[in-house]
Amino acid sequence: MFKPTRLFLPLLAALLAPAAMADTHSGATDPRIESLLTQLGKVRNISEVAVSPDGQQLAWVVDTNGKTGIVLADAHGQHAHNVGLAAKPGVCSEYGMAWAPDSQHLAFLSTCAGATGTMGSKQPDIYVLDTQSQSKPTRLSNLHGYVDALSWAPDGKSLGFLYVEGATRRASALAAAKPALGEIGVEGIEVQRIATLPAQGGALQLLTPADTYVYEFSWAPDSQRVAYVAAPPPGDNNWWVGQLYVQAATSGATRTALVDPHTVSGSLHGLQIALPRWSPDGSRIAFIGGLMSDQGATGGDLYSVSAHGGAPVDLTPGIHVTPAWFSWSSPQSMLVSQVNNGHAQVAEYTVQADQAQQQRVLFTAPGYIGDGTAELSLSLSADHHYIAFAQSSFDVAPEVYAGAVGDQAPSAVTSINAGLxxxxxxxxxxxxxxxxxxxxxxxxxxxxxxxxxxxxxxxxxxxxxxxxxxxxxxxxxxxxxxxxxxxxxxxxxxxxxxxxxxxxxxxxxxxxxxxxxxxxxxxxxxxxxxxxxxxxxxxxxxxxxxxxxxxxxxxxxxxxxxxxxxxxxxxxxxxxxxxxxxxxxxxxxxxxxxxxxxxxxxxxxxxxxxxxxxxxxxxxxxxxxxxxxxxxxxxxxxxxxxxxxxxxxxxxxxxxxxxxxxxxxxxxxxxxxxxxxxxxxxx
The missing domain is CATH 3.40.50.1820 (Alpha/Beta hydrolase fold, catalytic domain)
Known part of the structure; x- marks a missing residue:
C-alpha cells in the first residue's frame, strides 16, 4: 500500500504491549479453524517460473518446508528434477533465476554455501549452472548484502543485478523497518545500485553512483547501456519521485535523465513510472506510467520516449483496462498483461510512434498469473512463441502453466499442489x-x-x-x-x-x-x-x-x-x-x-x-x-x-x-x- 513511517515509538509499545497482546476470543478455538489453517499450510508456493530463450527448457522455484529450490524440466514440464547446490529440497534456499541468452546456462542465487550475512541470515551468492552438463554450479560472487533482479546482458558476457552492499534488511518497504535510531534520515541509509559481474567470473563493478537509489533496470539490446528508474535515497521514500535514466554500462559513466514525471507536462505529470523496457531496435524505451501507490503494484498507461531524449508519449490514453506488464515482441508490437474488470488478461498490441492499440486478447486467465519478477509478469522465449507462468485461482492451487503463445490459455505442466x-x-x-x-x-x-x-x-x-x-x-x-x-x-x-x-x-x-x-x-x-x-x-x-x-x-x-x-x-x-x-x-x-x-x-x-x-x-x-x-x-x-x-x-x-x-x-x-x-x- 503506502510507504509510510519508520517511527514506532518503542517506549509506548513497551508500556502497552501486555494489553496489546491480549487474547481476542474466549472459550475453545473452533476446530474448523485449526483444520483450515492446517490445510492452508499445505500449499507449496511457486514463486518463479522461467522458460529458456530457445523455448526448450523450463525452470521454476518451489517451496519445500519453508525453503525454496529450483526444478529444471523440458518445456512441457517433463523430466523434472531438482538442480542447484542443495543436497535435497528444503535444506537451504535457491531462487532468483535468469537464463543466459545461449539457453544453456542458468544463473541463480543460493544460500546453500553462504555464511551468516549482514542481514542476519545466510548470505546469497550468484551461481551459474550449465544445464547441459553434469558439472556442479559455478560460484561467481562473494557478496555482502542484499541482491535481487539477476539479468543477463543480451550478449551473454555479464550479469547485472540490484545490490545493497552491507544491507541490514530487505530492500523493500514491506520488510520490517530498521530501528529509528541515530540521526533520522541521515545515518544508516542503505542504497541499492546496479552491479555487474563477468559471466566467466571476475570483479564486481558498481555502475550507478552511491547517491542514487535504483529501483529497477533494463539492458539495452546492444548490452552497452542500461535504463533505470532511480531517485535520491532513502529508497523506501522516494520511488514516487523516481526518474528514468540512461547511461553506459560502465562504472562512473555519465547518466542522462530521460523522464522526470514532476517536470513533464501532460498526463504523466506528478505520477509514477515503472518497468522501463528498450525496444528491440534500441531506439526508444517504453514504460508504464500512472497513479501507483506501491512500487511493484504496477498499473497505468503505456508510455514511450526516445532513447536519446525528448517528451514522453502516452501510447494508450483513454483505455478501459490497466496494463501491468509488457514485453516488446518487435519494434512495432508488444505482448501486454493487463487487469480487466478484476481479471488477468494477456493481449497483443501494435505500436506506432505515438499510439499503441490492442489487436486481440490472447486469453483471460481464471486466476492470478505471474513469473515472479513483477506484477502479472510472463516468461517468454526469445521469439515470443512460448510462454510460461505460475497461476492459481480460488478453485485451483498454484501450478506452472506453459505452452505456445496463441488464442488459448496454456495448460498446467505440473501437479505440485494437485491434491489440494x-x-x-x-x-x-x-x-x-x-x-x-x-x-x-x-x-x-x-x-x-x-x-x-x-x-x-x-x-x-x-x-x-x-x-x-x-x-x-x-x-x-x-x-x-x-x-x-x-x-x-x-x-x-x-x-x-x-x-x-x-x-x-x-x-x-x-x-x-x-x-x-x-x-x-x-x-x-x-x-x-x-x-x-x-x-x-x-x-x-x-x-x-x-x-x-x-x-x-x-x-x-x-x-x-x-x-x-x-x-x-x-x-x-x-x-x-x-x-x-x-x-x-x-x-x-x-x-x-x-x-x-x-x-x-x-x-x-x-x-x-x-x-x-x-x-x-x-x-x-x-x-x-x-x-x-x-x-x-x-x-x-x-x-x-x-x-x-x-x-x-x-x-x-x-x-x-x-x-x-x-x-x-x-x-x-x-x-x-x-x-x-x-x-x-x-x-
Missing part, C-alpha cells in the same frame, strides 16, 4: 454501476452453501488503493477467502481507485479517500444482497493496508457493519504525515502536503469522527511496519477503548507490513476468524 481442494465456496464475479463508474468485485459463497438459509457476509477491501482483487489461492497469512470456509459470504470489491477500468477510474479517489470508494462498495453490497441470501444485519468489514484504513474509517460513516478487523490501518492522516519518514507517496493522492492543505487530510481521518464508531474492532499490526506505522493502530485502539467500544489490539514483534514469521502469519488469521465468529456467528 478448496474448503471455501465457489467464486462469482459481480458487476454493478455507480455514479457513472462500472465497478466489479468477487463474491465467495459459504462452504456447503444452502440457498434456503440466510448468511452473514464479510466485506474485504484490498490494499493500495492502486491495486485490484483477482482470484488466487490463499495462503496461511491474512486474507479473505478463509472466512468462506467458516460459513460466510465474502465480498471483495474493486471500487474506484482500483486497477482494471482504466486510469480515470484509478484516479477517481484522489483527495477523496473513504468516500467515493465507500459508496461504490456499499452499492456493491446492495447488488449482492439482491443475488444471494445475505443477512444485512450481519455484515462484517476487513482489510489490510489501505483496506485497514477503510476498516477504521468506514465505521465513522455508517453503522451498517457489525464487526471489523482492521489490519495495518491508518486512523489519522494528519498525525501519520508527521510520524512517517516515507511521505512522498502522499502528494500524488492528496494533492499537497498536510502543511499546505490540512483539510484534505482531516476529512479522511477516522479519528476526527471517532465518536460515531460503535463497531467491535480487532486491530492487528506489525511492530516495525514501515508502510502503516503501528502508532496509527495504537491511536485508533486508544480511542475505541476510551469510548467503551469493544476492541483488541495485537502487535506482532519484529514484523513489518508483510508478515514473514509463519507463527505470526497463522496467528493473525486465527484471531480474525475468531473475532468474526464471536460477533457475527454463522447460524
Amino acid at each position: 481442494k478448496p474448503s471455501w465456496g465457489k467464486a462469482q464475479s459481480v458487476e454493478w454501476d455507480n455514479e457513472g463508474f462500472h465497478v466489479q468485485g468477487w463474491l465467495l459463497y459459504p462452504a456447503n452453501y444452502d440457498p434456503t438459509k440466510r448468511y452473514p457476509m464479510i466485506v474485504n477491501i484490498h490494499g493500495g488503493p492502486s491495486s485490484a482483487v483477482m482470484p488466487h489461492w490463499p495462503s496461511v497469512g491474512y486474507g479473505a477467502a478463509p472466512f468462506s470456509a467458516l460459513g460466510y459470504f465474502v465480498f471483495m470489491t474493486n471500487p474506484r481507485g482500483s486497477f482494471g477500468e482504466g486510469e480515470t477510474f484509478v484516479q477517481a479517489n484522489r483527495k477523496d479517500f473513504g468516500y467515493g470508494d465507500l459508496r461504490d462498495t456499499l452499492t456493491g453490497v446492495d447488488a449482492v444482497e439482491k443475488l444471494v441470501p445475505v443477512d444485512d444485519h450481519r455484515l462484517g468489514l476487513t482489510g489490510w493496508s489501505y483496506g485497514g484504513f477503510m476498516s477504521m474509517f468506514v465505521p465513522t460513516q455508517t453503522q451498517r457493519f457489525r464487526a471489523v478487523v482492521a489490519g495495518a490501518g491508518i486512523a489519522n492522516w494528519q498525525s501519520y504525515y508527521g510520524q512517517n519518514l516515507i511521505d512522498q507517496w502522499m502528494i500524488p493522492f492528496f494533492g499537497a502536503s498536510v502543511y499546505d492543505d490540512p483539510a484534505v487530510y482531516a476529512k479522511s481521518s477516522a479519528i476526527n469522527f471517532i465518536k460515531k464508531v460503535k463497531t467491535p474492532t480487532l486491530i492487528v499490526v506489525g511492530e516495525r511496519d514501515a508502510e502503516c506505522p503501528a502508532p496509527q493502530s495504537f491511536e485508533y485502539w486508544h480511542a475505541l477503548r476510551a469510548l467503551g467500544v469493544p476492541t483488541s489490539l495485537v502487535v506482532y514483534p519484529n514484523e513489518g507490513h508483510h508478515f514473514y514469521n509463519p507463527v505470526n502469519q497463522r496467528d493473525v488469521l486465527q484471531r480474525a476468524l475468531n473475532w468474526f465468529e464471536k460477533y457475527l456467528p454463522p447460524q
Whole structure:
C-alpha cells in the first residue's frame, strides 16, 4: 500500500504491549479453524517460473518446508528434477533465476554455501549452472548484502543485478523497518545500485553512483547501456519521485535523465513510472506510467520516449483496462498483461510512434498469473512463441502453466499442489454501476452453501488503493477467502481507485479517500444482497493496508457493519504525515502536503469522527511496519477503548507490513476468524 513511517515509538509499545497482546476470543478455538489453517499450510508456493530463450527448457522455484529450490524440466514440464547446490529440497534456499541468452546456462542465487550475512541470515551468492552438463554450479560472487533482479546482458558476457552492499534488511518497504535510531534520515541509509559481474567470473563493478537509489533496470539490446528508474535515497521514500535514466554500462559513466514525471507536462505529470523496457531496435524505451501507490503494484498507461531524449508519449490514453506488464515482441508490437474488470488478461498490441492499440486478447486467465519478477509478469522465449507462468485461482492451487503463445490459455505442466481442494465456496464475479463508474468485485459463497438459509457476509477491501482483487489461492497469512470456509459470504470489491477500468477510474479517489470508494462498495453490497441470501444485519468489514484504513474509517460513516478487523490501518492522516519518514507517496493522492492543505487530510481521518464508531474492532499490526506505522493502530485502539467500544489490539514483534514469521502469519488469521465468529456467528 503506502510507504509510510519508520517511527514506532518503542517506549509506548513497551508500556502497552501486555494489553496489546491480549487474547481476542474466549472459550475453545473452533476446530474448523485449526483444520483450515492446517490445510492452508499445505500449499507449496511457486514463486518463479522461467522458460529458456530457445523455448526448450523450463525452470521454476518451489517451496519445500519453508525453503525454496529450483526444478529444471523440458518445456512441457517433463523430466523434472531438482538442480542447484542443495543436497535435497528444503535444506537451504535457491531462487532468483535468469537464463543466459545461449539457453544453456542458468544463473541463480543460493544460500546453500553462504555464511551468516549482514542481514542476519545466510548470505546469497550468484551461481551459474550449465544445464547441459553434469558439472556442479559455478560460484561467481562473494557478496555482502542484499541482491535481487539477476539479468543477463543480451550478449551473454555479464550479469547485472540490484545490490545493497552491507544491507541490514530487505530492500523493500514491506520488510520490517530498521530501528529509528541515530540521526533520522541521515545515518544508516542503505542504497541499492546496479552491479555487474563477468559471466566467466571476475570483479564486481558498481555502475550507478552511491547517491542514487535504483529501483529497477533494463539492458539495452546492444548490452552497452542500461535504463533505470532511480531517485535520491532513502529508497523506501522516494520511488514516487523516481526518474528514468540512461547511461553506459560502465562504472562512473555519465547518466542522462530521460523522464522526470514532476517536470513533464501532460498526463504523466506528478505520477509514477515503472518497468522501463528498450525496444528491440534500441531506439526508444517504453514504460508504464500512472497513479501507483506501491512500487511493484504496477498499473497505468503505456508510455514511450526516445532513447536519446525528448517528451514522453502516452501510447494508450483513454483505455478501459490497466496494463501491468509488457514485453516488446518487435519494434512495432508488444505482448501486454493487463487487469480487466478484476481479471488477468494477456493481449497483443501494435505500436506506432505515438499510439499503441490492442489487436486481440490472447486469453483471460481464471486466476492470478505471474513469473515472479513483477506484477502479472510472463516468461517468454526469445521469439515470443512460448510462454510460461505460475497461476492459481480460488478453485485451483498454484501450478506452472506453459505452452505456445496463441488464442488459448496454456495448460498446467505440473501437479505440485494437485491434491489440494478448496474448503471455501465457489467464486462469482459481480458487476454493478455507480455514479457513472462500472465497478466489479468477487463474491465467495459459504462452504456447503444452502440457498434456503440466510448468511452473514464479510466485506474485504484490498490494499493500495492502486491495486485490484483477482482470484488466487490463499495462503496461511491474512486474507479473505478463509472466512468462506467458516460459513460466510465474502465480498471483495474493486471500487474506484482500483486497477482494471482504466486510469480515470484509478484516479477517481484522489483527495477523496473513504468516500467515493465507500459508496461504490456499499452499492456493491446492495447488488449482492439482491443475488444471494445475505443477512444485512450481519455484515462484517476487513482489510489490510489501505483496506485497514477503510476498516477504521468506514465505521465513522455508517453503522451498517457489525464487526471489523482492521489490519495495518491508518486512523489519522494528519498525525501519520508527521510520524512517517516515507511521505512522498502522499502528494500524488492528496494533492499537497498536510502543511499546505490540512483539510484534505482531516476529512479522511477516522479519528476526527471517532465518536460515531460503535463497531467491535480487532486491530492487528506489525511492530516495525514501515508502510502503516503501528502508532496509527495504537491511536485508533486508544480511542475505541476510551469510548467503551469493544476492541483488541495485537502487535506482532519484529514484523513489518508483510508478515514473514509463519507463527505470526497463522496467528493473525486465527484471531480474525475468531473475532468474526464471536460477533457475527454463522447460524
